Amino acid sequence: MRRFLVTIFCCMSLFACGQANAEPVRSLAKVTKLTNKQIVSLAAQGFDIAKRGVNFAEIVLDQAQIKDFVMKGHPVKVIIEDLDVYIKKAKASQTKNVAYFTYVTMEKQFKAWVEEYPEICVLESIGKSCEDRDIWALKISDNPKKNEPEPAALLMGAHHSREWPSVEVPMATAKKLLTEYAQNEEVKKLVDNREIWIVPMVNPDGVTYSMEKSKYWRKNRRNNGNGSYGVDPNRNYSYEWGNVGASSSPSSDTYHGTGPFSEPETLAIKKFAEREKFQASISFHTYSELILYPFGYGYNIPNPDSKIFVKMAGDMARFNKYTPQNSAELYPAMGDCDDFLYGDLKMLSFTFELCSTFIPPASQISEFNELNVPAALYLIDKAGTYGLVTPSGSDELINSLGFDGSIRAIVDNVDLFAGEGNIPMRNEVLKQLEKISQRAALLVCEDLRKGNSESWQRIKNTAQATLALSFIRNRVLFESAHEKNLYREDLVEEIKNS
Ligand code: 0X9
Ligand code: CA
Numbered sequence: 153m154r155r156f157l158v159t160i161f162c163c164m165s166l167f168a169c170g171q172a173n174a175e176p177v178r179s180l181a182k183v184t185k186l187t188n189k190q191i192v193s194l195a196a197q198g199f200d201i202a203k204r205g206v207n208f209a210e211i212v213l214d215q216a217q218i219k220d221f222v223m224k225g226h227p228v229k230v231i232i233e234d235l236d237v238y239i240k241k242a243k244a245s246q247t248k249n250v251a252y253f254t255y256v257t258m259e260k261q262f263k264a265w266v267e268e269y270p271e272i273c274v275l276e277s278i279g280k281s282c283e284d285r286d287i288w289a290l291k292i293s294d295n296p297k298k299n300e301p302e303p304a305a306l307l308m309g310a311h312h313s314r315e316w317p318s319v320e321v322p323m324a325t326a327k328k329l330l331t332e333y334a335q336n337e338e339v340k341k342l343v344d345n346r347e348i349w350i351v352p353m354v355n356p357d358g359v360t361y362s363m364e365k366s367k368y369w370r371k372n373r374r375n376n377g378n379g380s381y382g383v384d385p386n387r388n389y390s391y392e393w394g395n396v397g398a399s400s401s402p403s404s405d406t407y408h409g410t411g412p413f414s415e416p417e418t419l420a421i422k423k424f425a426e427r428e429k430f431q432a433s434i435s436f437h438t439y440s441e442l443i444l445y446p447f448g449y450g451y452n453i454p455n456p457d458s459k460i461f462v463k464m465a466g467d468m469a470r471f472n473k474y475t476p477q478n479s480a481e482l483y484p485a486m487g488d489c490d491d492f493l494y495g496d497l498k499m500l501s502f503t504f505e506l507c508s509t510f511i512p513p514a515s516q517i518s519e520f521n522e523l524n525v526p527a528a529l530y531l532i533d534k535a536g537t538y539g540l541v542t543p544s545g546s547d548e549l550i551n552s553l554g555f556d557g558s559i560r561a562i563v564d565n566v567d568l569f570a571g572e573g574n575i576p577m578r579n580e581v582l583k584q585l586e587k588i589s590q591r592a593a594l595l596v597c598e599d600l601r602k603g604n605s606e607s608w609q610r611i612k613n614t615a616q617a618t619l620a621l622s623f624i625r626n627r628v629l630f631e632s633a634h635e636k637n638l639y640r641e642d643l644v645e646e647i648k649n650s
């Protein structure tokens with residue numbers, strides 16, 4: 153009976169738009185009087201849920217599905233009548249000078265940047281999409297052609313085709329770093345001391361399809377056969393890949409693919425992330441004004457770095473006024489990008505759900521960029537402080553720290569973990585903090601031997617650096633006892649009494 157009704161309804165909407173072969177019109181609708189259990193079950197059934205609250209969800213639905221909800225007693229308010237028309241309007245909102253990046257204009261911009269700033273950026277294709285487009289990655293760093301032992305951060309956009317703002321924020325961050333390097337002290341510090349990688353279009357085929365064909369589209373453009381297209385890239389990663397909040401039906405919007413990394417786009421990100429060993433990342437999406445952190449594949453999955461995730465998400469939320477929360481609280485979904493990057497590669501991986509609609513008018517691009525670029529800069533910075541006390545903080549990175557970098561890592565982590573009652577967690581962090589403090593001590597002693605006491609003065613006045621201080625004291629006393637004139641006597645005296 154239900155199938156019969158659905159069939160009739162589909163035929164009606166087919167007549168309504170007067171097109172042969174038309175796909176059912178899809179709307180964005182707010183469905184209310186839902187329990188959390190029902191919302192989670194909808195996600196599990198493969199519905200594309202754009203936003204949720206305690207008892208409602210904004211869902212992509214065709215007319216038959218809307219009717220179905222109404223019949224079951226759930227009030228439905230249509231927010232966007234026809235999502236294809238919505239995409240057309242978003243396109244029409246653009247002017248020559250104020251427009252969303254397309255694959256082509258993004259490529260052009262990259263090539264212009266590489267031309268203009270060859271000293272601080274390089275462009276690399278990290279793989280090809282289903283339709284053979286390059287997946288572009290821009291690296292921003294000093295000595296960009298060299299792989300240097302500097303903390304690394306990754307910004308990604310457009311796992312999902314229809315989420316055009318997610319391309320803009322990584323591009324705007326790149327623009328700020330490149331164009332302000334010469335005059336902005338803070339920007340220069342980030343570029344010189346980090347390896348920053350920008351991949352604004354993980355799914356270039358999908359973005360291009362949605363833009364050129366004015367199609368509401370979420371997935372990539374994999375031909376699944378039988379007339380069905382697309383795998384959801386954000387359900388195709390390997391960590392706990394499966395069918396909670398993901399669908400095994402190829403026509404579903406949250407189709408997880410035939411297996412983990414069945415898609416060239418996600419496989420490219422995997423290989424790239426394994427190679428670069430990032431400390432932190434943001435994957436941008438729209439919409440809901442959220443900052444999400446792992447794990448997302450199920451409820452209450454223990455996360456050994458939750459303290460850092462909560463701190464960073466909270467700090468970033470101060471810039472954009474978004475809501476920080478655990479991913480699964482939105483809805484559990486298996487195979488997303490962050491669970492893989494954190495679960496397998498131990499990166500501090502975040503998802504931003506930008507804006508309050510999929511594609512705001514182009515006139516709002518600068519507004520959401522201004523809100524979110526500072527958060528992205530924060531992440532890039534903290535990749536080198538919080539990132540170093542997680543398992544992704546290698547000895548090589550720590551032993552390459554400069555004095556300033558080591559002090560900042562010490563201060564941030566001592567501030568966060570002082571008074572931590574969880575002993576295993578505390579020990580884990582302490583182990584890394586000890587190495588960082590050894591590094592700081594080594595650098596101070598090097599300076600002291602040259603008669604330069606600036607770094608000593610600074611570390612002496614840093615309340616969080618007591619561990620490093622004791623390392624310095626031990627080293628100076630030991631070394632000066634064995635070899636005279638290695639250190640200035642007055643400094644040895646001062647250190648003795650400190
Ligand atoms: O469902 C997604 O892939 C993301 N939302 S979107 O509306 N842009 O599609 C959120 C993913 C968050 N991760 C989990 N809940 N596991
Ligand atoms: Ca560098």
Ligand code: ZN
Nearest residue numbers: 312315437438
């Ligand atoms: Zn998305």
